[in-house]
Ligand SMILES: Cc1ncc(COP(=O)(O)O)c(C=O)c1O
């Protein structure tokens with residue numbers, strides 16, 4: 032299996048190299064040259080299997096000879112051993128035809144753990160073989176950061192720097208990133224919003240002198256390995272509702288477009304998905320893009336679902352690449368227009384493909400709060416605000432086919448929003464019960480590339 036860049040100009044790489052490289056050297060994102068299919072019998076055989084067995088079957092065709100089957104099984108087992116639910120991603124029924132996929136049973140209480148725990152294992156295996164030392168820099172609106180820190184804290188051959196927007200993540204999210212005591216963890220509170228953090232990260236990758244000097248690696252969904260690991264729970268949940276003999280639909284709370292893009296990959300692999308619904312908060316650029324056929328950047332407005340306060344949605348580039356029939360030159364041009372002119376118009380053929388593949392909706396702040404309040408009364412399920420955005424939008428798309436909404440984080444990560452909506456204070460799980468007593472360690476940084484690079488260079492030398 033070979034990996035190519037969405038902008039068509041970067042070297043073609045193996046799975047291992049694409050994973051360790053992060054952003055392609057032409058500024059694009061790596062995708063598999065071909066998307067392997069799974070036949071109906073293989074999908075049907077997943078019924079009743081463990082999450083780990085399904086993960087092996089789904090991901091194996093993508094990894095080439097990076098790991099032997101036995102090694103890969105071991106890495107998967109280690110990745111999910113710390114989850115606090117035997118099913119890893121349990122499905123709960125909300126209503127007659129509406130189900131919630133709980134993706135918050137990993138160590139940092141968000142769906143990011145599914146991919147980050149596995150990436151942590153795969154990185155370690157690869158670094159042990161190569162003897163290399165790397166510098167991970169990640170951008171986060173709250174959840175990727177803590178998941179990355181959890182996966183890489185304490186490793187002697189990795190430094191992990193996490194850029195988060197100062198004042199724009201929840202207090203629990205911030206403390207998850209600022210309280211680890213390991214010397215290889217560096218929490219950086221940057222002036223600006225998540226888009227600024229992600230732009231700075233991509234600028235670091237595009238500065239080849241810096242990138243090569245620090246051996247830069249990425250664990251955002253820039254990294255194909257992140258998307259791949261997220262494909263698995265589309266299969267595990269769909270099969271438990273009768274796939275491949277029965278179709279299912281998914282609604283996905285969306286920001287950087289990685290999670291829903293994983294759903295698109297599942298569909299391309301043969302999972303019978305009827306609708307893939309993009310659910311956005313008031314930062315609704317993705318919903319507007321589908322409606323109007325043009326992607327036009329607006330400023331980010333802080334919301335009660337802060338992890339989705341994103342306007343430059345990195346993985347939309349991967350969807351565009353397929354919408355344009357894998358034409359990297361067109362994608363490169365549109366991404367340049369987004370950067371230079373603040374937007375681009377999608378061709379008629381490409382927008383039709385996107386509209387055939389994705390539906391979309393948005394939830395306002397009031398609708399999000401009302402959904403949290405209504406759902407706890409109706410089904411007893413306490414939703415985090417991101418999951419509530421999903422449930423609200425899903426309700427507008429219910430039909431004959433079972434709908435699965437992804438619950439992307441635990442309500443305890445966003446206690447203020449949940450308490451305001453319901454009067455209930457969601458308690459942190461026992462392993463995080465003393466989070467508010469732990470000492471914080473964080474560096475405030477400006478939105479200035481040269482200053483960030485200087486800080487990172489200095490820190491890894493000491
Ligand atoms: C809790 C939560 N829900 C939803 C999302 C959106 O996911 P994606 O960025 O993959 O679209 C994020 C951030 O990525 C998140 O942290």
Ligand SMILES: N[C@@H](CCOP(=O)(O)O)C(=O)O
Pocket residue numbers: 170171172173174175176250251252253286287289338339345
């Ligand atoms: N919501 C994310 C934003 C980064 O997304 P990623 O999937 O590209 O890592 C976060 O919580 O940081």
